[in-house]
Amino acid sequence: MSNDSIIEAWNTVLFDKFIRFQHILVDGLSSHSNTLLERNIHHKGSRVLDVGCGFGDTTLKLADMIGRNGKAVGVDCASKFIRAAEAGKAELGLQNANFVVADVQCDDLQGPYDYVFSRFGTMFFNLPGIAMKNIHSSLKASGRLDMIVWRKREENPWIYDAELKVKEIVPVVSHEETDQVHCGPGPFSMAGADMVSGMLKSAGFERISFERNDAEICVGKNLEEAVSFAMELGPAGEIIRLAGENGENLRGTVRSALTETLGKYSRNDGVWAPSSTWFISATK
Numbered sequence: 001m002s003n004d005s006i007i008e009a010w011n012t013v014l015f016d017k018f019i020r021f022q023h024i025l026v027d028g029l030s031s032h033s034n035t036l037l038e039r040n041i042h043h044k045g046s047r048v049l050d051v052g053c054g055f056g057d058t059t060l061k062l063a064d065m066i067g068r069n070g071k072a073v074g075v076d077c078a079s080k081f082i083r084a085a086e087a088g089k090a091e092l093g094l095q096n097a098n099f100v101v102a103d104v105q106c107d108d109l110q111g112p113y114d115y116v117f118s119r120f121g122t123m124f125f126n127l128p129g130i131a132m133k134n135i136h137s138s139l140k141a142s143g144r145l146d147m148i149v150w151r152k153r154e155e156n157p158w159i160y161d162a163e164l165k166v167k168e169i170v171p172v173v174s175h176e177e178t179d180q181v182h183c184g185p186g187p188f189s190m191a192g193a194d195m196v197s198g199m200l201k202s203a204g205f206e207r208i209s210f211e212r213n214d215a216e217i218c219v220g221k222n223l224e225e226a227v228s229f230a231m232e233l234g235p236a237g238e239i240i241r242l243a244g245e246n247g248e249n250l251r252g253t254v255r256s257a258l259t260e261t262l263g264k265y266s267r268n269d270g271v272w273a274p275s276s277t278w279f280i281s282a283t284k
């Protein structure tokens, strides 16, 4: 199954939207990754891989933690994200970080690594079992994988309530019904612990564990920004985009509806909503 259209989506429409909301994404998502990375489970001098690294902020954090004798490699299938990550590296002057364009489903990940990390970078593979086998092959014996993925939709209401509301207004066009590029399986594709542990087991991983992590995250500095964010990214944004002209014409109605839906999270210091992830760990 070709991954070309998913890669094109991450390199074009999705990249443009991620750049627009980079400040919300990096700060909000870091609430989850900082909790995990600050446990200091990686050793000085180790080789680490960051899967689906996006802007590379977690790769750079890892590079800083493992010290100059270590090596942190961030891989992403979208060359535009890799270019943005390289710019971030140049700004910080970290010499032990490298960024590489690679499709985790089929490309050489330049291992072997002591540790593989991913923050929300493993949920969009159209062949996740094959990608997990490739990640497994890139690890040294006894190497560890830590990935952060969203838990179920109902525990992430800032995404799910917006999706439900948009579905009431905009007719849903499935991936099969459109030739527009799309992100792949989507943010909740790894929410099911049974399914994911089975996949990791089949890929060769052992000692698989799931830890729930809850965090309130800021999804906009004000309600207007939170609504714009929901209308561009996540399942709600994708429904509007894939609906084409229909979606465009309904934007005004969607904006009023989402202002009400997300209004309950609005405070003086921004829009703060509950969110919930799995910290999934596994060993080779």
Ligand SMILES: C[S@@+](CC[C@H](N)C(=O)[O-])C[C@H]1O[C@@H](n2cnc3c(N)ncnc32)[C@H](O)[C@@H]1O
Pocket (backbone or CB within 6 Å): 003, 006, 010, 025, 026, 029, 051, 052, 053, 054, 055, 056, 075, 076, 077, 078, 081, 102, 103, 104, 105, 118, 119, 120, 121, 122, 124, 125
């Ligand atoms: C939701 S973003 C997460 C980015 C970053 N890890 C973060 O937390 O900000 C998902 C990332 O996975 C990348 N991605 C999707 N499919 C991929 C694949 N097959 N191989 C490598 N990267 C992939 C996308 O380009 C995107 O940068």
